[in-house]
Amino acid sequence: MVISAQELRHRYLRYDKSFPHVWCPGCGNGIVMGGLLRAISRLGLEKDEVVLASGIGCSGRMPTYLDFNTLHTTHGRALTFATGVKLAKPSLNVIAIMGDGDATAIGGNHLIHAARRNLNLTAIIINNSIYGMTGGQYSPTTPFGSISATSTYGHIEHAFSIAELVVTAGASFAARATVYHGELMSRLIEQAILKRGFAVVEVISNCHVQYGRKNKLGNAVDMLNGFKDNCVTVNRAAKMTAEELEGKTTIGVLTDREMPISTVEYQKVRERAKKEQE
Amino acid sequence: MFEQKTARQLLQGNEAIAHGALAAGCRLFAGYPITPASEISELLSVLLPGVDGTFIQMEDEIASIGAIIGASLAGVKSLTATSGPGFSLMMENLGFACVAEVPIVIVNVMRGGPSTGLPTSPSQGDVQMARWGTHGDHPVVVLAVSSVMDCFSITVTAFNIAEKYRVPVIILSDEVVAHTRECVSLPAQEDIKVIDRIKPSVPPEWYKPYAGDNRGVPSMVAFGDGYRHHVTGLIHDEKGYPTQNSREVDAFVRRLTRKITLGFHEIMMTQGYLLEDAEVAVIAYGSVSRSAKSAVEDARDHGVKAGLLQLITLFPFPRSQVVPLLKGCRAILVPEMNLGQISREVQRVNQTACRVVKYNRVDGQFITPSEIYEELIKM
Ligand SMILES: Cc1ncc(C[n+]2csc(CCOP(=O)(O)OP(=O)(O)O)c2C)c(N)n1
Ligand code: SF4
Numbered sequence: 001m002v003i004s005a006q007e008l009r010h011r012y013l014r015y016d017k018s019f020p021h022v023w024c025p026g027c028g029n030g031i032v033m034g035g036l037l038r039a040i041s042r043l044g045l046e047k048d049e050v051v052l053a054s055g056i057g058c059s060g061r062m063p064t065y066l067d068f069n070t071l072h073t074t075h076g077r078a079l080t081f082a083t084g085v086k087l088a089k090p091s092l093n094v095i096a097i098m099g100d101g102d103a104t105a106i107g108g109n110h111l112i113h114a115a116r117r118n119l120n121l122t123a124i125i126i127n128n129s130i131y132g133m134t135g136g137q138y139s140p141t142t143p144f145g146s147i148s149a150t151s152t153y154g155h156i157e158h159a160f161s162i163a164e165l166v167v168t169a170g171a172s173f174a175a176r177a178t179v180y181h182g183e184l185m186s187r188l189i190e191q192a193i194l195k196r197g198f199a200v201v202e203v204i205s206n207c208h209v210q211y212g213r214k215n216k217l218g219n220a221v222d223m224l225n226g227f228k229d230n231c232v233t234v235n236r237a238a239k240m241t242a243e244e245l246e247g248k249t250t251i252g253v254l255t256d257r258e259m260p261i262s263t264v265e266y267q268k269v270r271e272r273a274k275k276e277q278e
Numbered sequence: 279m280f281e282q283k284t285a286r287q288l289l290q291g292n293e294a295i296a297h298g299a300l301a302a303g304c305r306l307f308a309g310y311p312i313t314p315a316s317e318i319s320e321l322l323s324v325l326l327p328g329v330d331g332t333f334i335q336m337e338d339e340i341a342s343i344g345a346i347i348g349a350s351l352a353g354v355k356s357l358t359a360t361s362g363p364g365f366s367l368m369m370e371n372l373g374f375a376c377v378a379e380v381p382i383v384i385v386n387v388m389r390g391g392p393s394t395g396l397p398t399s400p401s402q403g404d405v406q407m408a409r410w411g412t413h414g415d416h417p418v419v420v421l422a423v424s425s426v427m428d429c430f431s432i433t434v435t436a437f438n439i440a441e442k443y444r445v446p447v448i449i450l451s452d453e454v455v456a457h458t459r460e461c462v463s464l465p466a467q468e469d470i471k472v473i474d475r476i477k478p479s480v481p482p483e484w485y486k487p488y489a490g491d492n493r494g495v496p497s498m499v500a501f502g503d504g505y506r507h508h509v510t511g512l513i514h515d516e517k518g519y520p521t522q523n524s525r526e527v528d529a530f531v532r533r534l535t536r537k538i539t540l541g542f543h544e545i546m547m548t549q550g551y552l553l554e555d556a557e558v559a560v561i562a563y564g565s566v567s568r569s570a571k572s573a574v575e576d577a578r579d580h581g582v583k584a585g586l587l588q589l590i591t592l593f594p595f596p597r598s599q600v601v602p603l604l605k606g607c608r609a610i611l612v613p614e615m616n617l618g619q620i621s622r623e624v625q626r627v628n629q630t631a632c633r634v635v636k637y638n639r640v641d642g643q644f645i646t647p648s649e650i651y652e653e654l655i656k657m
Pocket of ligand 1: 060
């Protein structure tokens with residue numbers, strides 16, 4: 001069943017919170033929010049059972065507007081708070097929303113350890129290649145050669161590939177989409193929420209205001225079209241050579257594997273402890 | 279149901295903190311190994327799973343405090359324990375707990391600093407940091423433990439204050455208290471007073487997660503209880519939503535401090551010893567107060583009318599117990615294993631002619647009774 005945008009707004013936006021939101025017109029954050037809400041709606045999750053935890057950044061403001069249990073933490077730390085919530089109440093669906101700087105610079109250590117630890121958590125990382133909120137300084141995903149507020153002569157460092165990074169760190173599920181591929185993105189988020197284990201969806205997004213403007217990538221629509229032209233699906237990528245893949249973004253599911261989940265394993269620890277303490 | 283072992287047993291301070299936490303209803307610990315605090319996490323990693331609690335070793339201390347804030351928001355009383363270097367890393371999220379009014383307890387077993395410092399030596403160097411380490415005007419409660427029994431009972435008290443006032447509580451221990459073994463009989467669980475956060479008495483539609491009651495403390499729900507609300511480190515209105523309205527901001531920041539002021543009568547804890555007729559007194563806390571007690575007895579044996587005020591609460595600073603002493607005594611001695619972090623508080627509240635004398639050691643050595651005695655008889 002397809003839910004209309006109006007129904008979505010009525011069901012999930014906070015009625016007692018004053019709008020407008022803080023985002024610039026055309027920002028990809030809104031598209032991700034819509035994709036997340038459609039995923040939650042399709043899954044039929046109770047609002048009381050959903051916890052949204054975010055860090056600091058433009059992306060981190062998302063939970064403020066949504067009618068769930070929402071937790072706007074400190075910069076980079078969303079996953080640490082989310083870990084505590086999940087351990088305390090494993091029945092809750094805990095979803096962390098982070099920016100690229102949030103998740104891979106200041107919070108990078110938490111991200112790889114969350115992947116390794118494999119709690120049943122969902123992480124959505126909105127990758128706009130820049131620190132949006134603070135005015136467009138380079139982030140760990142700013143491409144080599146790009147212009148930012150702190151790389152006016154061209155960026156000399158190399159970008160992380162977030163989804164690949166978490167695969168290596170041990171995540172149960174890792175996928176990538178862009179804000180152009182809204183339907184795919186929403187489906188991947190749905191899969192990630194359903195996945196038992198640490199599941200990450202990296203969403204390539206547009207910050208036309210900070211990143212796009214400095215790199216002459218046009219307006220929001222131009223940037224979205226750029227994503228369309230530059231993406232190849234995981235299946236197609238598998239048949240392409242490394243040269244052909246140079247500069248391309250692969251989208252789809254990168255890994256989906258079964259691994260022991262730490263809350264489940266910890267239940268076994270409890271049983272063992274009780275037996276030994278008898 | 280958790281059963282406390284009440285028979286006499288030999289425990290070290292760190293172990294007693296772990297037992298105190300369980301007795302207070304703590305069911306989650308997140309931490310990162312560090313000397314001289316590690317025994318707390320080691321023991322809790324053994325005991326917590328046995329009471330359906332959770333132990334987790336996080337990737338660092340920033341993550342540890344993040345995890346216990348998250349767990350507390352989901353309704354589980356939570357603890358972390360560390361020492362100076364880890365405590366430094368916790369400062370940002372400590373501020374979050376202050377502003378989002380999340381009850382948590384943090385143990386800092388102090389060791390010599392600054393930086394990596396003296397990992398296995400005692401110190402009291404983190405006192406002012408505990409009070410002012412995180413940025414902005416904020417309330418915290420800082421308690422000091424001096425014995426193994428203290429470690430147990432003050433940990434229970436710390437959780438009770440955290441829950442009742444929705445405030446982070448910091449327990450300052452030191453290497454001496456942490457590793458000294460003493461014979462103690464812990465009270466039975468039914469004799470321990472345990473306080474839990476107050477739940478709202480209104481339905482979800484009426485609930486305001488950041489509206490203080492007559493004590494300035496808002497009621498608290500757990501995530502998943504049906505009272506969906508927003509928690510943020512941004513300054514927020516009574517509903518929890520970010521605000522920059524100067525009237526709301528001012529009211530919020532002042533309420534945070536006022537709720538602690540309104541609780542002074544029970545938060546400020548001290549213990550007096552031979553103070554009735556004292557002409558000179560020692561003000562001490564933590565392990566040093568043990569030395570001070572014995573020095574005071576020696577001084578009395580030699581005809582000096584000496585007394586001791588042991589501070590259990592360091593912050594809010596127990597002005598109402600210290601001021602009468604300053605009025606009644608000729609001189610006050612403040613021995614500390616730092617360069618004078620509490621003596622400056624004593625001087626701050628001193629409006630009299632009373633002489634405040636400092637005695638400080640920062641060489642990683644414990645302050646002995648005879649050192650304090652020597653100072654006392656000079657006064
Ligand atoms: C400890 C700390 N350091 C720095 C900041 C300032 N800061 C706020 S948002 C941000 C970067 C946000 O970039 P990103 O995570 O990519 O999210 P976006 O704004 O692009 O969504 C920074 C550095 C902060 N809030 N806290
Ligand atoms: S600055 Fe960039 S990321 Fe932030 S709201 Fe504007 S477009 Fe979006």
